[in-house]
Amino acid sequence: MGVTAIKSIQNNNTTGAYYIKNLEHPSDTAGPDGPMKVAPGQHIPCNMWIPWCTSQSDFYNNHRIIIVPFTNDANAPTLTIWQQGDYVRYSRDGSFHNNGTLVPGNSTVNGDRSLEITGTSIYDVDIKLY
Structure with a gap:
């Protein structure tokens, strides 16, 4: 099993801020008590496996990273990221799906990646690894 690390997060979503938290290792994000907040247009370096x-x-048992929009709207999608097999996978409904959707971009395991949050609203959101 290889290690894939997110080394930076870029929020290119034009309207939404997002919280990102590694639930398995919270200290990889903003420390044990809170998530990382990434505002529209913001680029943040990190080291998140x-x-x-x-x-x-x-x-x-929290083997996942969550990307949650900064809103009180329960209908806004929560994106979830994990590694399974030889790929990084994700869901847009906050749930586990065996052999889930491959993250667009470079979804292979092993190595350093940057995560880009894209879209035009908190409802039209997607991610990409490169």
């Missing part, structure tokens, strides 16, 4: 998650049990 993407957790391995091979089952629903791993998912329930």
